[in-house]
Amino acid sequence: MARLGVNIDHIATVRQARGGKEPDPVAAAPLVEMAGADGLVVHLREDRRHIQDRDLTLLREIVHTKLNLEMAATVEVKPHLVTLVPERREELTTEGGLDVDSQRQRLKDVTLLLHQSGIAVSLFIDPVLGQIKAARRVEADCIELHTGRYANALGLKEQDIEFEALAQAARAAYKLELAVSGGHGLTYHNVRRLRGISEIVEYNIGHSIIARAIFIGLERAVREMKELLR
Numbered sequence: 001m002a003r004l005g006v007n008i009d010h011i012a013t014v015r016q017a018r019g020g021k022e023p024d025p026v027a028a029a030p031l032v033e034m035a036g037a038d039g040l041v042v043h044l045r046e047d048r049r050h051i052q053d054r055d056l057t058l059l060r061e062i063v064h065t066k067l068n069l070e071m072a073a074t075v076e077v078k079p080h081l082v083t084l085v086p087e088r089r090e091e092l093t094t095e096g097g098l099d100v101d102s103q104r105q106r107l108k109d110v111t112l113l114l115h116q117s118g119i120a121v122s123l124f125i126d127p128v129l130g131q132i133k134a135a136r137r138v139e140a141d142c143i144e145l146h147t148g149r150y151a152n153a154l155g156l157k158e159q160d161i162e163f164e165a166l167a168q169a170a171r172a173a174y175k176l177e178l179a180v181s182g183g184h185g186l187t188y189h190n191v192r193r194l195r196g197i198s199e200i201v202e203y204n205i206g207h208s209i210i211a212r213a214i215f216i217g218l219e220r221a222v223r224e225m226k227e228l229l230r
């Protein structure tokens, strides 16, 4: 059964819409864990448009499973895992994967720094062999395969191509002893097919779970996704 990391950024987005205190993403953490998730994911954006530093500090205290922090630069709070993602202020969400190959030295230095603080490092990359090899060379512990192209594929033929790219990338990463997770754009429907790729041992899913939670509640939404990954 693949592990499930639940991204709770959208809860903070709703809070920020009124600039108040509700809903508090920190309050979501125990619910998400009780519903069977294996970890929580938050993206601390440079412009702090949703998750705030205070959220991160409190989450680090109360998350008992695993806290995966996505970010473009370093912060003081020490999560269990840092996922390095590209970040451009104007984009709505993370668009392409990180270009590891063109900035190997810089990423190697960042990875080393994080390792020295006892933090594992994951790189969010497109399913491309060159990027996987580069991730190995910068000594990352894991990669998160960008599933956005698969998720947005129009029609079965295009989805087949994107699925195959993910399957091959996952296999290649596994052979290089990188732990493999996947995320972005995954839903209760399109995640089903990915279960066939046994090398992907974890999924990080946000939008679809929070969208469903509005109607059926957070715990049930998490539990249903977790059940699907069985």
Ligand code: PXP
Binding pocket: 007, 009, 043, 070, 083, 085, 093, 094, 124, 144, 182, 183, 184, 185, 186, 204, 205, 206, 207, 208
């Ligand atoms: N993984 C990464 C690296 C992301 O940047 C995001 C979006 O913040 C996700 C997973 C979750 O994507 P979604 O909200 O589409 O499930």
